[in-house]
Amino acid sequence: MTQARLEIFLVAAPGLEQALRTEALSSGFSAPKAVPGGVVFQGRWQEVWRANLVLRGATRVLMRIGQFSVAHLSQLDKKAHQVDWASVLPQGATVKVETTCRKSKIYHDRAASERIEKALVDVVGAQISSDAEIIVKVRIEKDRCTISLDTSGDSLHKRGHKTATGKAPMRETLAALFLREMGFDGSQTVLDPMCGSGTFVIEAAEWAAGLMAGRDRSFAFEKLASFDPETFKNIKEREAQGFKNFKDLPPRFFGSDRNAGAIKNSQRNAKAAGVEEITQFTHAAISDLERPDCPPGIVIVNPPYGERIGDKRQLFALHGRLGQVMKERFSGWRVGIITSDGGLAKATGLPLLPPGPPVDHGGLRIKLYQTDAL
Structure with a gap:
């Protein structure tokens, strides 16, 4: 080699x-x-x-x-x-x-x-x-x-353990980078109030637990002449030493969704990823969202926008409710909203910082709009 x-x-x-x-x-x-x-x-x-x-x-x-x-x-x-x-x-x-x-x-x-x-x-x-x-x-x-x-083969967002997806899912690789853009380093609480299949919550939990992103999948490089199985085995064993005992990680990764099927999907995916012990998913609409009993952290959400889901006319009220709940119940938290529509982000009424650069997501150009601590 x-x-x-x-x-x-x-x-x-x-x-x-x-x-x-x-x-x-x-x-x-x-x-x-x-x-x-x-x-x-x-x-x-x-x-x-x-x-x-x-x-x-x-x-x-x-x-x-x-x-x-x-x-x-x-x-x-x-x-x-x-x-x-x-x-x-x-x-x-x-x-x-x-x-x-x-x-x-x-x-x-x-x-x-x-x-x-x-x-x-x-x-x-x-x-x-x-x-x-x-x-x-x-x-x-x-x-x-x-x-x-x-050297990868399948796109690396395919972690190898997700079994259930909903409509317009966020890719795991994008979720990880958006979390990083919000300053997540594995130590903060993360909540997604429109969690869908749970991607943000599960990605944050895996990151905090020190779990390798590609631990459950194979790669194209394993078929190359340069591949040394024994050396790769040693690399995996060395990286696995970063895994943290779940007893040292109180549940601080929360997802909720008004769709009961989405909650079942999230729970199934969290179990398949091995992080069900440190994640919690709740069936709840935005209006019923409760602040977790833990230090303030990050709210990150990829809400529906017109091009992705269908009728945009009903979405401004939804974003307005989201902003109202954040201001009333999430003092001290930082909020990140990922959307292709700046008007919907502004409809939250939150004190948004200038958005990040446009990012391609399924043919749409989306941006991360975030706040300082509320």
């Missing part, structure tokens, strides 16, 4: 690159730098495996394995054959190639993919398949070709 330091790219939802950089830094990765679309740092394969395993906000982890200037297809063909494919791909591996071309003399994605595929077949006897678990990502921009391996 090669031990050369290579460029590792952590994919983030655009707009949340700085939050992911903060997480990577706090997780001990060396000199991470936020760039458009993610975070980049130098590391070895062990860092790739650990990044997939522990980072809560990364969408996927790419390993850069080749970079060169290229101006025409024959040049791409020649240089693709010079990439050290054998160091990362086993002989006969089943591979998919995904290519994007932007502002380059090579502008035909499919033709570029065919050259990369030919190199893979010639060098390592690869089998090319559209549903392969191993994905080679090729980006040709301004006549610069970057070749990366997707």
